[in-house]
Amino acid sequence: MPELPEVETVRLGLTPALVGRRIIKVDQRRPDLRFPFPKDFARRLTGRRVERLDRRAKYILVHLDDGEVLVIHLGMTGRFTVRRDGALSTPGTFEHEAPTDTAHEHLVLKLDDGARVAYADARRFGYMTLVSETELPAHKLFRHLGLEPLGGGLSAAALAEALKGKKASIKAALMDQRMIAGLGNIYVCEALHRAGLSPKKLAGSLVMPGGRPRAALDRLIAAIRAVLLEAIRAGGSTLRDFQNAEGGSGLFQHDFAVYGREGERCVRPGCRGTIRRIVQGARSTFYCPTCQR
DNA sequence: CTTACACCCTGCTCGC
DNA sequence: TGCGAGCAGGGTGTAA
Numbered sequence: 001m002p003e004l005p006e007v008e009t010v011r012l013g014l015t016p017a018l019v020g021r022r023i024i025k026v027d028q029r030r031p032d033l034r035f036p037f038p039k040d041f042a043r044r045l046t047g048r049r050v051e052r053l054d055r056r057a058k059y060i061l062v063h064l065d066d067g068e069v070l071v072i073h074l075g076m077t078g079r080f081t082v083r084r085d086g087a088l089s090t091p092g093t094f095e096h097e098a099p100t101d102t103a104h105e106h107l108v109l110k111l112d113d114g115a116r117v118a119y120a121d122a123r124r125f126g127y128m129t130l131v132s133e134t135e136l137p138a139h140k141l142f143r144h145l146g147l148e149p150l151g152g153g154l155s156a157a158a159l160a161e162a163l164k165g166k167k168a169s170i171k172a173a174l175m176d177q178r179m180i181a182g183l184g185n186i187y188v189c190e191a192l193h194r195a196g197l198s199p200k201k202l203a204g205s206l207v208m209p210g211g212r213p214r215a216a217l218d219r220l221i222a223a224i225r226a227v228l229l230e231a232i233r234a235g236g237s238t239l240r241d242f243q244n245a246e247g248g249s250g251l252f253q254h255d256f257a258v259y260g261r262e263g264e265r266c267v268r269p270g271c272r273g274t275i276r277r278i279v280q281g282a283r284s285t286f287y288c289p290t291c292q293r
Numbered sequence: 294c295t296t297a298c299a300c301c302c303t304g305c306t307c308g309c
Numbered sequence: 310t311g312c313g314a315g316c317a318g319g320g321t322g323t324a325a
């Protein structure tokens with residue numbers, strides 16, 4: 001699944017296909033994904049015009065013209081494909097159609113320009129719901145979400161406040177969407193490596209007794225921002241056939257310094273360490289024991 | 294309030 | 310080639 005950069009890549013890919021378009025038909029092929037679709041889901045989408053697409057953490061927010069917001073989480077394997085056929089195809093885009101996962105295509109939206117936007121999700125860990133725009137901030141999916149890593153809210157002081165006294169590892173804390181929202185296993189590993197911080201360090205140890213952030217927190221924040229921005233610029237990461245809305249692939253996986261690189265030499269200049277894989281909270285952590293302290 | 298773990302579901306890869 | 314084990318970017322629910 002997609003972490004923040006992949007979700008952002010999907011959002012950017014869907015935006016030109018959806019914004020300004022009206023949904024004329026909804027083909028909903030099963031009653032649920034991870035959770036049941038909301039009541040009258042297809043009917044409530046049909047006839048709506050899409051006003052804009054936002055993102056919060058790992059959620060895509062499709063704002064509709066009746067004040068409702070289609071909230072989408074891609075889970076681990078959620079994927080969108082945009083298809084155009086016949087005279088209605090858009091020149092220059094969607095040149096070749098990547099092989100798609102028709103067997104797991106659970107929802108198809110037909111738009112008023114002839115395009116079809118399909119959602120496929122093999123594992124069905126993804127989900128969708130409809131929430132009115134005004135209720136969004138207080139909605140249970142959103143009210144506990146932490147700082148947006150690329151928004152203005154992420155400061156050393158704010159992160160220090162969130163991590164203060166935490167006994168969990170910094171790895172676990174950064175994975176916790178209530179602290180920072182949008183990071184996942186890959187980008188937490190990558191950010192910690194860039195910041196030279198051991199994933200096993202206790203989260204609270206990055207905060208001084210008085211509650212002020214230690215210098216390492218500034219490095220960590222800079223590392224988080226940098227790795228996310230670079231990944232978005234590269235179109236996200238492509239693992240196990242994750243594809244963006246154009247059926248294309250991100251490239252950032254080639255730039256991983258530690259993720260999936262167990263046994264390889266650390267790429268930090270001057271470091272002669274070897275990347276190790278450990279398990280924290282039932283998930284793999286990749287890091288360099290030599291330069292991450 | 295923590296942390297730890299099972300679980301959700303399917304597919305892929307690896308070792309035998 | 311087949312088969313079971315282990316693993317996978319997500320999150321929730323439960324128990325201690």
